[in-house]
Amino acid sequence: MTIDEVVLLLKASQSTGLTTLQEIVLRSSWSGKTYTNIACEADYDEERVSKIAAHLWQLLSAFCKEPINKSNFRQTVENHRLSKAHQQLVKEFNKAATAISLEFPSGPVSLNSRFYIPRLPIEELAYAEMAEPGSLICIKAPKKMGKSSLILRLLVRANNQGFRTVTLDFQQADKAVFASLDTFLRWFCAKVSRELELEPKLNDYWDEDMDSKVSCSIYFQQYLLSALSSPLVLVMDGVDWLFEYQEIAGELLLLVRWWYEQAKGVEVWQKLRLVMVYSTEILVGIKQTQSRFNIGLPIKLSPFTKEQVLDLALRHGLDWTDGKNVESLMAMVGGYPYLLRLAFYHLVGKGGLEGDLEQLLQQAPTEAGIYHEYLNQFVLVLRDEPELQDAFYEVINATNYVQLPALACKLQSMGLINLEGDRSTVACELYRLYFRQYLKM
Structure with a gap:
């Protein structure tokens, strides 16, 4: 069985189908992600993810007639074929659903997805800026607004242009990394080195008698950037999350500002193209008066417009051209991409709700709702x-x-x-x- 067959089988066999969290756990476990990663990426509690997973393994064990757990899930299920009874069950389920191949709205929208709504002219502005020597792009948006989808496309464009790329997600770092500014900057440099497949040589460039920021800058200038024959796109995700560690956050922002200014006159720094991703306004000067971090190209991802929601509906095979259903859905969830895609997924992909927008909206703010x-x-x-x-x-x-x-x-x-x-x-x-x-x- 494929993962899509697994999901279909469970949807068809359970009277209540699959919940949003159950499908996330299945697909993420199939990809080899840990419960910790699943909980972090999907914004769910890890204990809840673990309990949901245990129930799913019980269901699949009954279908496959052998024990299934997280460690053997994919290997075991891939070796099983749907029985004739299960094939008929899935076939009947599919009759009640659309012929459209749906994508569950979890994580970045894949590159070849028909459900990705372009952010014009934002994307072209970002691509053009990234091509500029020493550029800095600041992408701001709340959670579930499409930042990861945009970043994915930026990285693909960078790779296609022959650039090197590194992504650092500060939320994934161990707590010990933030013990001090020096510890953090050493981790920062070592992490970038390994992502570039370069041997970390911190001790060759780190001077305990100097400021940690100076050592970090020397390491980038004399080792990392000098070793590269092409530009480096460095994505720093979850920047605002760093403000749990105020001293580190403030010093990092000052460091980024200095690198950006150096690129105006020092050729080696022009290889560095920075992308900072965050969910709320960034302020600098924490120890003194605060001011906005206002350098580089600011990009703000806004909710979808009515026209974009209509486009998304059409991509799901829904004829909402009169605009009334678009207005009704947006009156409930606004233009928030994740909320909209989850609604369309259930409207089109679940036979019991297919086309029944009124029912979905009535249930939306309740325990019976999809949200x-x-x-x-x-x-x-x-x-x-x-x-x-x-x-x-x-x-x-x-x-x-x-x-x-x-x-x-x-x-x-x-x-x-x-x-x-x-x-x-x-x-x-x-x-x-x-x-x-x-x-x-």
């Missing part, structure tokens, strides 16, 4: 942070806007609110309706 698993994760996070919960609860109950100077940026990075200046409003009606019910239960 419950996703939204419940926010409930768990907010309950662990009472001040953040109270601030968000104030926003969802406001008739106008709310001013939240201390907490607005974090709520914005989570994608829960829109922030214009110091004015906070709830991101979409789905959030208002759902969190009013479940946030303080």
Whole structure:
């Protein structure tokens, strides 16, 4: 069986189908990802991921008539063929679904996907900037807004142009990395070295009598960049997450600014093309007055427009050209790409909901809705942070806007609110309706 056959079999055989989280666990486990990685990438609790997985292995063990667990899942299932009874079950299930080959909305949208909505003119601006010597691109958007999909396309374009590429996700680093600025910068340099398949030679360039930033810059200039015959595109993902470690974050931003300025006059620094990815406004000068990090090309990913949502509907085989269904869906979830794609996935791919937008919207802010698993994760996070919960609860109950100077940026990075200046409003009606019910239960 292929992973698609596994998913179809479980959908067809279970009266309730598969939940969003169950399908993520199946597909990610098939790809060899750990429960920790799955939980991190999908924004779910690791213990919950583990429990969901254990239930799935029980179901598959019954189908295959032999024990299945995470370690032998793919190897065992690939050697099994669907029985005639299971083939008939899947065939009947497919009759109730569309002939369109759907993609479950999890992670970056694949390069050859028909469901990717181009971000014009943003993409072309980013491609052009990346080709400029010593460039810096700053991509800002809340979670689930399409940053990873755009980054994937930037990296492919860079590779096609013969550039070297390295991606650092600061959320994936061990906590010990952030023990001090020196420890962090040594990890930073070693990580880039290994990604470039170069032997880390930190001790040859690191001088304990100098500032750590100076040693890091020397390492990049005299070793890493000098060793490359082509430009290096260095993507730094989760930059705002670093602000849990304020001293390190502030010093890194100052370092990036210095590298960017050096590229204007020093040829070797022109090989470096930086891409910084974050979810909320970045401020520098943490120890003194704060100001916006305003160098390089700023790119802000906004929610989809009505025209883009109509395009996405058509790509799913839905004739919504009169615009009424587009307006109804956007009235509930706005233009948020993940929420929209999950709706289309269920409208088109699940026979019980096919074409029934009204039912989907009625259930959306409830436990029976397609968004419950996703939204419940926010409930768990907010309950662990009472001040953040109270601030968000104030926003969802406001008739106008709310001013939240201390907490607005974090709520914005989570994608829960829109922030214009110091004015906070709830991101979409789905959030208002759902969190009013479940946030303080």
